[in-house]
Amino acid sequence: MTSYLELSYLDLALAALLLVFNAGLSLALGLRLEGRMLLAAVRMVVQLLLVGLVLQALFAQVSLWLTALVALIMALFAGREILARQERRLAGWWGYGIGSATMLLAGLVVTILALNGPLRPDPWYDPRYAIPLFGMILGNAMTGISLGLDNLTVLAHRDRAGIEAQLLLGASRWRALRPVARRALRTAFTPMLNSMAAAGVVFLPGMMTGQILAGVAPEQAVKYQILVLFLIAGATGLGVLAAVMASVWRLTDSRHRLRLDRLT
Amino acid sequence: MPNHPVLTVEGLQRPNPQAGLGPLSFHIDAGECLALTGPSGAGKTLLLRALADLDPSSGMVRVGGRERNGVPAPEWRRLVAYVPAEAGWWHDVVGPHMPAQATVKEIIGALGFPDPVAVLAWPLTRLSSGERQRLALARGLLGEARVLLLDEPTSALDNESRGLVEDLLLARLAAGAAILLVSHDQAQMGRLARRRLHMRQGELVTPP
Numbered sequence: 001m002t003s004y005l006e007l008s009y010l011d012l013a014l015a016a017l018l019l020v021f022n023a024g025l026s027l028a029l030g031l032r033l034e035g036r037m038l039l040a041a042v043r044m045v046v047q048l049l050l051v052g053l054v055l056q057a058l059f060a061q062v063s064l065w066l067t068a069l070v071a072l073i074m075a076l077f078a079g080r081e082i083l084a085r086q087e088r089r090l091a092g093w094w095g096y097g098i099g100s101a102t103m104l105l106a107g108l109v110v111t112i113l114a115l116n117g118p119l120r121p122d123p124w125y126d127p128r129y130a131i132p133l134f135g136m137i138l139g140n141a142m143t144g145i146s147l148g149l150d151n152l153t154v155l156a157h158r159d160r161a162g163i164e165a166q167l168l169l170g171a172s173r174w175r176a177l178r179p180v181a182r183r184a185l186r187t188a189f190t191p192m193l194n195s196m197a198a199a200g201v202v203f204l205p206g207m208m209t210g211q212i213l214a215g216v217a218p219e220q221a222v223k224y225q226i227l228v229l230f231l232i233a234g235a236t237g238l239g240v241l242a243a244v245m246a247s248v249w250r251l252t253d254s255r256h257r258l259r260l261d262r263l264t
Numbered sequence: 265m266p267n268h269p270v271l272t273v274e275g276l277q278r279p280n281p282q283a284g285l286g287p288l289s290f291h292i293d294a295g296e297c298l299a300l301t302g303p304s305g306a307g308k309t310l311l312l313r314a315l316a317d318l319d320p321s322s323g324m325v326r327v328g329g330r331e332r333n334g335v336p337a338p339e340w341r342r343l344v345a346y347v348p349a350e351a352g353w354w355h356d357v358v359g360p361h362m363p364a365q366a367t368v369k370e371i372i373g374a375l376g377f378p379d380p381v382a383v384l385a386w387p388l389t390r391l392s393s394g395e396r397q398r399l400a401l402a403r404g405l406l407g408e409a410r411v412l413l414l415d416e417p418t419s420a421l422d423n424e425s426r427g428l429v430e431d432l433l434l435a436r437l438a439a440g441a442a443i444l445l446v447s448h449d450q451a452q453m454g455r456l457a458r459r460r461l462h463m464r465q466g467e468l469v470t471p472p
Contacts, residue, residue: 159352159354160352161348161350161351161352161353162352162353162354163352163354164318164348164352165348165351165352165353165354165361166352166354167318167337167338167341168316168341168345168346168348168404169341169342169363169403169407170339170342170363170407171338172338179354253320255317255320255337256337256338257318257319257320257337258318
């Protein structure tokens with residue numbers, strides 16, 4: 001016997017009626033969103049059903065290499081998302097490469113630490129734990145990294161005169177870009193800090209809610225949620241710092257010049 | 265003063281389809297001000313930026329006996345001070361923009377600010393364009409640069425302030441500095457410069 005209420009496809013169809021109500025609202029008010037709503041809903045259902053099948057197959061294998069391959073694919077998709085959210089990007093493969101590499105670095109370091117520290121499944125790379133954990137960490141760190149990179153490149157472009165004025169006084173590239181990098185880092189950390197400050201008061205985090213619905217005792221679900229929020233904070237910090245520093249390096253050269261020509 | 269080149273430029277080139285430069289060769293002697301003229305878009309600012317090593321370029325640029333590529337870039341920019349037409353700022357008040365030099369109050373005072381200590385605490389938002397221009401020039405003159413690259417240094421100034429700036433520049437020339445001056449003020453070029461270089465489409469040409 002399961003300790004949670006099983007859902008049938010009929011239950012999901014009933015819930016989908018809420019979307020039909022939204023589409024009706026869009027038609028009545030002339031918002032012209034009904035087509036996009038339908039498309040987004042279909043995409044969401046198909047993507048999640050496919051992911052369900054993939055996870056089921058993955059969990060049955062318990063292979064280190066398969067788990068690592070899935071993690072790599074997730075990080076590559078995250079890199080694409082980071083790129084899409086930037087107004088000014090580093091030209092060529094750099095924009096995509098820095099986003100994907102720093103996501104992979106931060107996600108892997110923190111996930112491996114969690115799997116060998118507080119969680120300790122057997123084996124440690126058991127995909128039932130590794131993949132959901134990596135996915136949650138990746139999704140949240142991605143928001144921070146994309147915000148950080150977007151801010152850095154936009155501010156470097158806008159504050160070019162101030163940066164070059166410092167270079168002209170003999171400042172190194174790291175010194176001259178410090179005010180801009182600092183602002184980019186602050187912006188990147190804001191969503192993570194807000195979500196920690198508001199967790200449990202303004203909203204109940206999704207993972208904790210999911211575990212409670214699945215029959216886990218609230219006390220355990222809360223502990224898992226706290227662990228995940230700390231992991232997200234660690235990965236965001238590591239990923240954002242690495243991404244911003246790597247971008248500052250690429251936005252300048254060894255002669256301490258600001259290279260805005262390397263932006264698209 | 266003996267005539268020996270402080271700034272020597274040979275085959276300076278910036279290959280760029282939109283904003284190319286050169287190859288250019290010239291020199292400026294100790295105590296000499298060389299005026300750089302030419303229509304807008306001729307490449308005057310590009311040349312100053314290349315000399316200050318703010319943009320990549322090839323060719324030989326030497327100050328005294330030191331070649332650009334043999335000197336770390338931050339040190340090079342202290343030898344070759346470039347004051348752009350529109351200077352940049354990165355702090356809310358004036359003070360942090362000034363290098364920590366004993367002569368800071370002296371130079372700000374010489375540029376027509378009666379209370380230099382108060383000026384250092386001024387917020388940037390209260391500065392007029394003329395005050396900004398004089399303070400940017402003060403910042404550029406604070407170091408021990410042997411070459412000054414000045415892009416329209418008095419374009420926003422009244423006659424009195426312009427005179428103060430020119431007095432300071434003449435004092436630097438007397439001390440052996442070399443100046444490359446971009447200006448559209450013919451009278452000023454006549455007062456400061458004995459030689460002129462004319463640019464058109466990134467090349468040095470014979471003045472019209």
